[in-house]
Amino acid sequence: MKESCVLVSLVLLLLILALSSVTSTTVTAELSGCGRYMEQSNALLEQRNDSFKTSATNSQSRVMTLEQEKVIPLRNMIVNFSLLWIEV
Numbered sequence: 001m002k003e004s005c006v007l008v009s010l011v012l013l014l015l016i017l018a019l020s021s022v023t024s025t026t027v028t029a030e031l032s033g034c035g036r037y038m039e040q041s042n043a044l045l046e047q048r049n050d051s052f053k054t055s056a057t058n059s060q061s062r063v064m065t066l067e068q069e070k071v072i073p074l075r076n077m078i079v080n081f082s083l084l085w086i087e088v
Contacts, residue, residue, distance in 0.1 A: 006034050 013030050 006038065009034060 010031070
């Protein structure tokens with residue numbers, strides 16, 4: 001959505017430049033501002049991606065821990081049942 005806004009801004013700036021006496025320094029300043037905005041947007045997206053990766057890693061670790069907590073008691077129950085069966 002924001003990228004389309006930037007694109008529309010660029011097109012409007014080019015039209016203004018063609019139809020009026022806007023100086024190239026004004027256009028350059030506007031284009032520079034758009035470039036800074038895109039850099040900030042990309043940096044935020046990278047931070048968000050890193051956050052998602054960290055969250056996914058933590059979730060996966062927690063699932064593995066919970067699976068181990070579930071598996072060990074189940075294994076112990078099977079061993080105990082096997083021992084009872086042997087004694088009978």
